[in-house]
Amino acid sequence: MSWTVRDSSFDKARIITNGNKYMTGNGYMGYRGTLEEFGRDQLAAVTLAGVYDQAGERWREPVNAPNGLYTALVCNGQRLSVLETEPLDHKQELDIRSAVHRRETVYRIPEGGELIYTAERFASMAELHVLASRQTVKCTADCRITIETGIDSEVWDINGPHLQDKQEMFKNGVLLASAVTGELQLPVAVAELSVFGFGGLKLSKAGALRRVTFDAKAGEIYEWFKYAAVYTGLDMEGAPEELAEQAVQAAAEKGYRELLQAHRRVWEERWSRCDCLIEGDAAAQLALRYSMYQLMIIAPTASEKVSIPARGLSGQVYKGAVFWDTEMFMLPFFLHSDPGVARNLMMYRIHTLDGARRKAAEYGYLGAFYAWESQDSGDDACTLFNVNDVFTGRPMRTYFRDEQVHISADVVHGIWQYIQFTGDDSLLLDGGAGVIWECARFFYSYAYYNPVKERYEILDVTGPDEYHERVNNNAFTNALVKETLEIALSCAELLESRYPESYRELHRQFTGGPFLTEFRTLLEGLYLPRPDPDTLLIEQFDRYFQLEEVTLPELRSRVINKNEYWGGGNGLATTTRILKQADVVLMLHLFKSAFTKEVKQANWEFYEPRTEHGSSLSACIYALVAAEIGSPDWGYPYFMRTATVDLTGESKQYVGDLYIGGTHPAANGGAWMAAVLGFAGVQFDGATVCLKPALPKHWQSVELPVTLRGGQYSLRVTRDEIVITAAAGNREALAFAGFGSPAELCGPGAELRLRLAEPAAAEN
């Protein structure tokens, strides 16, 4: 029950949101949750991770591969498709435990009787290039059936077309569709092989589709299997066409059941590292699992050259670009459950350092200014005009690209979190140290000294609250710059003490510019907006408190066009205190140990009613910090809103006239953060796991496995007791503290019980 997502009828209006809801994928590709007969108009897509193309002057975006699982049915000469025929019954479901998608549709046969069509499919987690499907028909009256199946090369593109020189071939029973991308001339090949479990077939071909006709007998089940494989020029093993062909042949040899079994085994292993049990809340249980599922189907398990885009692999929205979402909202999940993926995500930033260096240089800064929208090269895909004005139709100048400088700090934060959580400091030697220092150097060149106030300031930035662009001393950004500088210094210390030779080598590369001395100067003089002594409020940025005080309903009542952008030069929110998303409150989460509970509470209460949550990255942070201040029930609705965003499909679909639909991996990661870091209160600082449970009132317990510094632990958290079990195979002990007690070590194979001394409110 808590593993299945299901729709029991067909609703045309939900075709696009169901495409997101029923996503499958394996990190190499995403397969939208469309039905077998769907094409480009229904946004069917096989989105490839890390393969980008620019068509003409349009936005650069990921490439969608031809769809090797396309299948349509014709019965007695009439096309059977939910798009054309009202089905008698229809069911679409996703088994998130093993990432298998199923549909079952019952059609009326025109001449009488019914036809039951089922299709099951998965993107293999064991063979990342392979898609497999098992399909059946059964009818209650004899009829003639044609199965039109093969490869649909008419791919959906937002800013396409990306595939040129398309060729289709039929070779040894295998259909082959190949093309090259326009910009980088990357070959893309899809192979398909259909295996029919019954005879009496008449076969004809049309392009990359075959038509298989047979006379079906009432009551019989006709079963067939489809194997598709996708390779591109980025896969270095050989020629994509040959690899794809070999892959489908090999898949067919193994057979569907064996492929599925191997796929299931991988998923079982994945879940064993992260599945989180919530006692007392079935809805939250499903939503949380679903959030983890969405993260796992897009996680790069096999490549350190790609990261996770803001809309995952659900299409080309947001240019398939990687934002700060990855480090700040998704990384924590992987840090606790799959350090290998976490490492790949951070290696992606290391591989794209040159792009970040180019961007810094472009703006006249030193070091590395990471792309706001990062693709394969690390050059910024973000344009200076990222939203259209709905009133004039004109592109609107936005400052996402120029001024969200916190991105460089977010990358550093992610790398350092990785080091803290895994203890794997090899990442620093593999390029991490360079990234950290180049980012610190960037901030040194970005900072200005105010001679009257005798402090360094970070001017002209956009913080997380994008409705207020071009602000000075954004509290969030300044705090992250400070952290970057601290990390830059700590990194040098760590390397010097553990890897003195490598350190000397690296140090030499950095002597020609601002380095540790300058970082120290900036760190010591950096201005950090602090809580007001009376109100305890931290001002989001200089003069934020001078902005118009207006309620959200009042501001909404001023809306003229429902898609109008609230930020930018003339946006409705721009001159008010209304924020798009958690900003100061996110900072309080990140640096929780630097602020008292009173400060957190005062700022939560101040900013919460002023937050529009125009980003799916917002609600989870309010949930997290609500738990942190001991008010999980304030946070619970925010948690649920975050955890169900891709289930309900209730998210913004447009900004200006720009389509922004798709899945929401940052919200998926945020839901996990709220549940585990917030409600279960798992807080690891690299040395001690502090457990501060703050369970919503109807939750009895949370139980989950975590992987920390290479050790496996199982945690069970209730209101008054925490049980920690360390795997026998762990190599060392780890310190745990709970309910404010002193830390205790938990060695390999040991069990630790921490109990609430007296039933009082959770302490901060």
Place this chain on the structure above:
Amino acid sequence: MSWTVRDSSFDKARIITNGNKYMTGNGYMGYRGTLEEFGRDQLAAVTLAGVYDQAGERWREPVNAPNGLYTALVCNGQRLSVLETEPLDHKQELDIRSAVHRRETVYRIPEGGELIYTAERFASMAELHVLASRQTVKCTADCRITIETGIDSEVWDINGPHLQDKQEMFKNGVLLASAVTGELQLPVAVAELSVFGFGGLKLSKAGALRRVTFDAKAGEIYEWFKYAAVYTGLDMEGAPEELAEQAVQAAAEKGYRELLQAHRRVWEERWSRCDCLIEGDAAAQLALRYSMYQLMIIAPTASEKVSIPARGLSGQVYKGAVFWDTEMFMLPFFLHSDPGVARNLMMYRIHTLDGARRKAAEYGYLGAFYAWESQDSGDDACTLFNVNDVFTGRPMRTYFRDEQVHISADVVHGIWQYIQFTGDDSLLLDGGAGVIWECARFFYSYAYYNPVKERYEILDVTGPDEYHERVNNNAFTNALVKETLEIALSCAELLESRYPESYRELHRQFTGGPFLTEFRTLLEGLYLPRPDPDTLLIEQFDRYFQLEEVTLPELRSRVINKNEYWGGGNGLATTTRILKQADVVLMLHLFKSAFTKEVKQANWEFYEPRTEHGSSLSACIYALVAAEIGSPDWGYPYFMRTATVDLTGESKQYVGDLYIGGTHPAANGGAWMAAVLGFAGVQFDGATVCLKPALPKHWQSVELPVTLRGGQYSLRVTRDEIVITAAAGNREALAFAGFGSPAELCGPGAELRLRLAEPAAAEN
């Protein structure tokens, strides 16, 4: 001929622009060039200098007084007014030599025959509170005439009403209208006395109007006189009502002709100090005189508490506020012709220093940040939302108020120019030094140090080109900040050497904050955008060259609504290289000695086609600098455009949905600058008058008087000869140089002839 402006027919469409074109005034009040029977709907207005009021939350603006010259005619029961009756003939003219307005209108008498109505009026330059008018009727057939005359209390207001507790009285033959302003409760009183030069009158009264009826005989001329006087609570001599009543009684006793004579005498004297003769260009001659006329009717000759608003005294547009226009565009005229007015203008800034201090403090800066829109107190009348978005009707956030920091430098520039031109350094002791130092202190607190580039920068400003707000290192602004710092240091040196005691006293007041040491530090480290070594171009601000390159016609073709604002967050010009007005080129004019002719020419040629001239302050600067680079004929069209702006009425009337019509004193001053400082090439640096004639091709000579450092000189400039004649009464000699020759002294009563060595092109 070259002294008269005339319309020979009546055109309803020109009522408003003619109200500007036919302005009279005397610095105490402006009287719009409306006809006698006009009222608020025709924008009749008596705008009072320095009297401001705010009604409710609307914009604070000057107070218009009731119109004491209102007169309407009724003939045989029918109203005679150009608004209601098509006149047989109509003439409106302005004699700018003596500032007398005349109209003559011929109406058809309904029962047959014609009636000729004439009215002459002036705002007395001898008695600043007095308006006087002589009117006549003459008819070709007997008829019954009613003259409705008195005070029209229905004043035109943009953001009114401003007059409360209105009272009307008839006392000793004098009509009296009085009221108080809403905000400051200032009394405003207008008295009126009509004297009829004929008998047989029947009199009735209605409010502050009287109806005088008589039977007119064909061929007779019926003449009457009107005297009106205006006083307010700001006039410290006594109660406004009594003063006004006494003033009209006294005026009537003197009689119209004597009043007119006294008025003419003052005007004669004024013209003797400035009239500039252009040989070879009658159109330019009239336009230049007209420009000087417009400046003289609004110049504060009797008060150092008011300055000249951006729309002069032609109404309430731009809140009747004083902008940088005064120092940068009008002051030069007065510095060369009327140092007393120049001193008053600068004293106004000294009196409003506290307002500037308050504004600096409001934004967290030190020193004095002068108001972008300054009224009586020096507090900023500029709002944060100064333009409405025509597409949404919403107020648009603009940064005029926050970021046009050059205003403080402009004030300092003006004060120092005054000292240079007059030698009257008493102004420094009267508060000028305090203004200079407070402005320098403001910039010290505004500047930031860039530790990588090792320089101070001026960030986040708006320069003269208001289409580009929030820019860094605007070349114009940085150059003016530098000048401010230099002046601050020079001022200290000057005072220390000449007034050591006063200096010690002043110095003591400034020790508690950044002062000379800090000014020197900033001056030495300040970044000034310099000409590119290859292109010679000076970048208007950081990253200006990265903006979209687009032609003006192309940009115009993108306009959707003709009143849309081109600047602001989403303006058409904002993201392009198109500028509103001279910015770099204005800087080249101000600091001409710091740049080679090649640099000036390269920048003129680059920026000129990219300038929209959306401000009336723009064209004159291109004329000036064209002359400076020896291409006066490039500049001539810009000069004429500037000099005729109030004659043709061809200027922007709307920005967004904001009415901005009125006179253009900055353009008037700019026209004078282009002719005298540009074409005649009169360039005084406080020590030597450098004469660099660059006459347009059809100009034979320019001849004008100037007053410099207390001495009177007459200059006659031709292409190859300059003749300087010093008044016999001068106290000292002054150095003159021309055609690049070494300077020669010209003592009292002497004549100096400078000749072009050989007929070559004018040198830079």
